[in-house]
Amino acid sequence: MRLKDKTAIVTGGGSGFGAGIARMFAAQGARVMVADINTAAAQTVANEVGGIAQTVDVAQNDSVAAMAAAARDMFGTIDILVNNAGITHLPQPMEDVAEDEFDRVLAVNAKSVYLTARHIVPGMKAAGRGAILNIASTAGVSPRPRLSWYNASKGWMITATRAMAVELAPFGVRVNALNPVAGETSLLRSFMGEDTPEMRARFLSTIPLGRFSTPEDMANAATFLCSDEASMITGVALEVDGGRCI
Numbered sequence: 745m746r747l748k749d750k751t752a753i754v755t756g757g758g759s760g761f762g763a764g765i766a767r768m769f770a771a772q773g774a775r776v777m778v779a780d781i782n783t784a785a786a787q788t789v790a791n792e793v794g795g796i797a798q799t800v801d802v803a804q805n806d807s808v809a810a811m812a813a814a815a816r817d818m819f820g821t822i823d824i825l826v827n828n829a830g831i832t833h834l835p836q837p838m839e840d841v842a843e844d845e846f847d848r849v850l851a852v853n854a855k856s857v858y859l860t861a862r863h864i865v866p867g868m869k870a871a872g873r874g875a876i877l878n879i880a881s882t883a884g885v886s887p888r889p890r891l892s893w894y895n896a897s898k899g900w901m902i903t904a905t906r907a908m909a910v911e912l913a914p915f916g917v918r919v920n921a922l923n924p925v926a927g928e929t930s931l932l933r934s935f936m937g938e939d940t941p942e943m944r945a946r947f948l949s950t951i952p953l954g955r956f957s958t959p960e961d962m963a964n965a966a967t968f969l970c971s972d973e974a975s976m977i978t979g980v981a982l983e984v985d986g987g988r989c990i
Contacts, residue, residue: 764959
């Protein structure tokens with residue numbers, strides 16, 4: 745029960761890595777808000793873990809404000825925030841990505857971190873404690889070609905994590921990131937362009953341990969970084985990548 749009596753918001757918690765993190769947090773004693781743009785998916789995971797479902801578009805200020813307010817109403821204080829919601833564009837030459845697609849990638853992957861900070865950090869400061877975890881990517885460390893603007897958005901998240909960590913440390917708030925390699929989530933096909941045995945083999949050949957990240961891999965790392973066991977760790981972008989960035 746490493747998160748006993750903690751409260752947590754997990755964005756993008758209705759599927760993939762987010763669902764895995766929500767399940768593990770609940771199993772470790774946390775009360776969890778499963779926030780997702782897909783209401784039905786959020787509700788399914790929330791029902792499974794005994795948590796709360798919240799519909800949110802993390803790229804919209806009013807929606808994030810409503811999520812934060814609902815969490816405060818339910819929990820009183822918010823101990824943990826996981827910025828997991830994310831999207832990508834299809835692999836293509838950087839100059840071929842449409843402007844509206846670029847805007848959406850940066851809004852969901854980068855602006856969302858700013859918006860959740862606006863609405864949740866003040867409460868953490870007032871409480872004198874908190875843990876924020878940003879789900880970045882190995883793409884922000886070792887970019888893959890033809891995913892340039894996705895890569896850039898994840899690099900932004902890593903820099904934001906470090907900047908936030910420095911600024912919030914005096915208030916007792918820790919900020920870390922995870923850098924997963926691609927996993928068996930809804931984004932895998934988008935990363936590869938097409939989901940075929942050949943494309944999977946090519947992708948896996950770049951991962952020394954020879955497999956994709958799983959929700960359980962991410963959940964284990966997230967639980968540690970958001971627990972009191974990691975009380976001296978802040979500003980870290982931990983690679984959960986099977987050796988891909990070596």
